[in-house]
Amino acid sequence: MPEKIKFFIDGKECLAERGQTIYEAAKANGVYIPILCHFEGLKPVGSCRICSVRVNGRWMASCTQPVTEGMMVENQTPEVEEYRKAIIEMLFVEGNHFCPTCEKSGNCELQALAYRYQIMVPRFPYLFPRKDVEAFPTFLLDHNRCVQCRRCVRAIETKDGRKIFAMKNRSGQVRINVDRKLAAKMSEEEAQKAMEICPVGAILKKEVGFKVPIGKRKYDFKPIGSEIEEKSEGVKNE
């Protein structure tokens, strides 16, 4: 049997596989740590910082930090939750998010996080940046909604390993840059995959809209994270 590592999340004893990140191990132990940029199966990049936790007074991103023996992770303490909420708010003021008109509303992970963290009005002033909408043969890219999670960059490649989505510029000017020639060759399925991998409504497949009515979508029923927490409650009840 492989040797497991013992560690603690908010005092709860947990077991992790060697090499597992805090996020993965927490999930396996039925503890939800909010994530946005991370996506199962992709290399974590620690860009959104919403999964930040505190260990021995030091902050770290749980999606990239491996668990070590005896680690005491602060996850749902007021300060940690407050900092996460602030980061979610930063994302709202940094982009232009008009949820009621967005195809992703109800399926959007950013929106779902805002609900979970009960964000009414962000504490920060809106920046109202000027951002474009670009059209490609099979999909649209709305920069207003992009949170620069880099999921598309990591997930969508040509067969010979060229990136169709890449980052452009630096600082607040960072944008997703799509290779027009390569994007023109993307199939309907690939566009669908890109839309699904995008946590927000930045990548939208063309010519489909509101197939599932608002109110009947993923996060309209249950808050984000509940799938992990329910599993843990199930375990407890057994």
Add this chain to the structure above:
Amino acid sequence: MLFYDINKPNFMQGFLMSSIKRLLKKYGKNRLHLITFLKELQAEKGFIAEKEVQKLAEALGLSMTEIEGVITFYHFLTDKKPGKYVVYLNNSITSEMAGMEEVARSFEQEAGCRFGETSADGLITLLQTSCIGMNDQEPAALINDVVFTCLNQEKVKKIVAWMRQGKPVQEMVEEFGDGANRHELVRAMVKNNIRKAGPVVFGDFKPGEAIRKALDMAPEEVIEEVKKANLLGRGGAGFPTGLKWEFCRKEKNGEHYVICNADEGEPGTFKDRVILTERPQMVFEGMAIAGYAVGAKLGLLYLRHEYTYLKKYLEHVLQKMREEGILGQNIAGKGFDFDIEIKMGAGAYVCGEESALIESAEGKRGEPRDRPPFPVQKGYLNQPTTVNNVETLATATQIITHGAGWFRSMGTPVSAGTKVLSVSGDCEKPGIYEVEFGLTIKELLEMVEARDTLAVQVGGPSGNCISEAGFDRKICYSDLATGGSIIIFNKTRDLFAVVRNFLDFFIEESCGWCVPCRAGNVLLRKKFEKIAAGRGTLQDLKEIEAWGKIIKSTSRCGLGQTSPNPVLTTLANFRELYESRINKEADFIPEFDLKEAVAEACEITGRKFTEEHEHA
């Protein structure tokens, strides 16, 4: 730099193809050299054309967007055709203090275009850039990679007139600096301004002695000596150098590498430039000693683009060392092979962060990596790599020659030895000071002849802004740590202008990867402006402090983790200044000032703004 008439398509096409082919032949079809390719292409005609991006993408098996991502990351790469002469005026705080505004205005007047634009005749492009490491001779600028210092209106007039005559930029340099700045391969107007030469970096040095001595020891003994000397990293973070080498050596698999970090981007730091100018061999020997200690055969000097003017000279020094048998194959006949290559940066402060530096050295966007793994485990090409600062390596050379005991007899028990400081701002004698650790700020201010000092910025924008109450504090790792930047502000200066300049620096230089740094700093700046404009309340002071803490805590790398320091340290040490700006009576003042927003409209229409108190 050469310029061709790109309006002749036939000529260009043939030229284009051949230059990419030539580059691929020279360096190999390897994306590792992407930045080198891009820099060489740009050197030919001032920018990188879409066609070239396409050709390179095909040759390297990349998409065009990946290459565009690299070009748009760096200050000194561009895919837009600039003027024949490209002026990068430094906008660091010391430049502002020395009259940058006036110099900028005269560039605009003479060139006939604004900053951020190219003159209508396509001759001159005016741009600003972050600190170029010339803080004791400001305002300074780079024009087609040539350094111009101490600019003023007359000089600008003369320079622009020469541009109109088509004079090559190098020929516009009429006076030369001191020391090796006069070397025929440098010929720069840059000054060293070494005011105080200490016993270590600027002490006695016999070329070749240290490396010979090191090679007579076992690698473990070299590490032991450096550990005994208690050498702490001089780049800012202060990590024990011997320990870093030991970690790196202990990684058994793969090639090992040594990287010398000569990115020197922290505003107000210019000591690595002077060390590289006057003590290059001490640095290179340090790299070879590090290479011997960790088991590396190759060292890279990552030199910031701004110091391009030193490249030929440094290559010449390396070549001389090879000829003298103290670099390359079988060094000093003792069977150790080690060589050094120079990798050029392309303009990005964050590339001084060691993992971002490694990404950049691999030809990518200079975005930091997640740790673990650390560079000593997986660094350059994912191999064990020790990254050390220029001064750290020079110091290691002297430790090997003179011994750990000698070194520890200087400085303090925790902070052994000396530190090379670069002092700029309001003082009579700005320049380079090699001092023992433990010096107080007060002693330093006397040494540099500073008067009526209001504040001392220790460690650059990411460091600490000290008020008079802290002038008894000591420069050392356990009190005021600094990578070498000391900027002095006298009582005539407006600290709000200083903080603003620093915040803008971090906003501009954020790599944009993570949310708190990318967005948080812009929001912090907004809140700061509200307070500076006199529209802040006590609540705003609390909020700006809280926001700063969030950014520091949750940012991904050292840049974001220190970026709120300009606000936080001035708020801690000059609280009365902030309190004097805020409105103590009001509980809340909105972010948005309606009166101000409609002021222009009022003026145009001749109508008066009246506050609306009742809703109809």
